[in-house]
Amino acid sequence: MCDASGTATGTVQIENARTRVTEWRFKKRGDNTGWHRHDYDYVVVPLFDGALQIKLPGGEEITAQLQNGVPYFREFGVEHDVLSANDFECAFVEIEFLDKAR
Structure with missing residues (x-):
């Protein structure tokens, strides 16, 4: 993910030449990733x-x-900001594919 400056916490768990895995944690409703483009x-x-x-x-x-546990896939390029719409702490894992398909 690019440099976003929101209130959610992004913690990179794995990063290598092919993959970046980040946990995004939202402590309260309205916490956000900040505007970004993948x-x-x-x-x-x-x-x-x-x-x-x-x-x-x-x-x-x-x-x-x-x-x-039910994943979804998105293609690169769309600008967006992600906000929690929940009254509880929540998180997701984001897996980015850093190399091109073979």
């Missing part, structure tokens, strides 16, 4: 049942309902 395709694995609010350019907002 340079690589990625997978998100929620560690909770609940919702995230996704802000997109132009004021568009999406609420994503997530289920613990």
Whole structure:
């Protein structure tokens, strides 16, 4: 993930030539990653049942309902800010694919 300056805490757990794995932790409702754009395709694995609010350019907002352990895939390039829509601490693991497909 690029340099985001939100209130959520990102902790890189693995980083090598091919993969970066980051845990994102949101302590309270409204904590956010900060606006950013991914340079690589990625997978998100929620560690909770609940919702995230996704802000997109132009004021568009999406609420994503997530289920613990059920991953989703996104392609690189979309600018966004991710906010917790939950009244409890929550987290997800983000896995970025740093090399091109073979």
